[in-house]
Amino acid sequence: MGRVKEFVREEALRSAMKTFWSKGYEGTSIPDLMQNMGISRSSLYETFGDKQSLLNEAAKYYSRLVGEKRRSILANAKTVKQGLTDYFRYHMEVALEENWPGGCLITNLSIYHDYLDDETKKLIEESMETLEEAFYHFLEKGKENGELTSALDSRKTARLLLTINHGINVVTRVKGDSCHLEDISESILHLLT
Template identity: 30%
Template sequence: MPWEKSFNEQNAIEDAMNIFWEKGYEATSISNLIEGTGVNRGSLYNAFGGKRQLFTQSLLKYDVQTRRKFLAELEALDNPVLAFKTLFNTLVQQAQSGAQPRGCFLVNTSIEIATHDKETKDIVIQAFTEFEAFFRRGIEVAKARSEMPSNIDAAATATVLFSLVVAIRVLGRGAFDQLSLQVIADQAQHLVSQQV
């Protein structure tokens, strides 16, 4: 009789994602995953191959349902100035919600990137590249509509804006309070403020 799964794979990946997001890859044990997902060791290995593969699937799931979804919603506003303002204000609010802010799973993973395999590195780099491209496209659209100064260097400014996203995500985990994070958010918006 063939082996049949007695659990929902997507639910298990979701549970694992939250564990990895909270603890990081290195600090997460197989025991943590078994306890957190409710899937026994044999089934976990049969379904996913191991901790590394489950981590990769968890990171991809986070990327799809968090970063990609959020940026798609912002682009759908068809107003880059509003989209950027909404993005930075949302990041500040997210950093201050909950007793122990977890930051961004992708950013957290990038901090320990040296310990990860090529597949994980590629996921993080691709996500960051797409995030930066979101800013670059928005700046180009706003410049074409005379909603941002024409002398803004779209590529360089996009890199700086993304760097400020990372700063809020990292510092928002407890090093900075809301007021300090809002200063970063305000400066990000100031970089592309209308001076046309």
Template identity: 30%
Template sequence: MSAGSKPKPAPKIGRPRAFDRDTALLAAMRIFWAQGYEGTSIQDLVGVMGVNKPSLYSTFGCKEDIFREAVDLYDRVEGLATSRSLSDASTAREAVETMLRSNARAYTVDEGPRGCMIVLSSLLGAPENESVRAFLADNRLDGETILRDRLSQGIAEGDLSASADVGQLAAFYTTVLEGLSIQARDGASEQKLHLIIDAAMLAWPAG
């Protein structure tokens, strides 16, 4: 190196990411929520996530991998309405009713897609998406199991009749919750959803 010449800067190791992974995943969650799994293409994901296709595959994997991560994010963020209702309520009946009503409010907000991403994304038809269908079915079954456990707690604590069929009740109110999601996506008002909940709570076992 000649006198007075400046040393060249050392080359940078690795290529910095030009996007924030969490922000990109949030964008993916929203488009899956709005369009469903089958209705969302890789090109849609590239567009909203702010990455090119090679970067998308190297960072997140295939479309199904991205979807599974998006569902996990949805559970952690949007699932709070359900988890808090079940954990904070003092009785099993209050837990169920609060769960339904808090989700009715969440399903009908003006910002973002209406309804539940997991329920709406489960309406799949293509045979090649069977693994996604099974994944979503397991996710919903997990939710039903959590509700059944809360109902069993109600029996143990004496606020739900010992003769109550907790499996039947958990399946019924899970189905009501999923139906609220479909109604919300179809444009039903929050008031209409609460009227449906009023009718559903009439099925609560006496005693």
């Protein structure tokens, strides 16, 4: 009879996510993961596979944990102004949360895009495409209900919001200043509404 795994899989995955988020893929070692996840080397490999497979699972977990909430804010917004305010407020809360490493796991990983395997690259690209589409549909809804001018190019503006979104993640890693980020949020609203 095999040994019973003495850890909760989701808690271990959450710890792995935070480790990759904080240190990046290259900066994260197997001993780092074992220590932070509270599991043995054999449990890590038996449960999650190799380091690359664990990174991919951690990135998917992050997308479910954080990405779905962000997209639901946009999808359920009553107004453009409220949607953008709520979205970027939540975005900044996550980026500055003391219990998180800062910024965004997807943004942090994208910096090392060339060094990642094809599956991880695809996960990053899909995450960005999904968020761009969420912004696009949000803006189209704002045009349909008359809050935004019909002349607004929703595709180009969605790409701008995506870029701002990931730029905020980089800024929070360096500055970690909520006042600075609130200025960005206000500027976004001023540009669009």
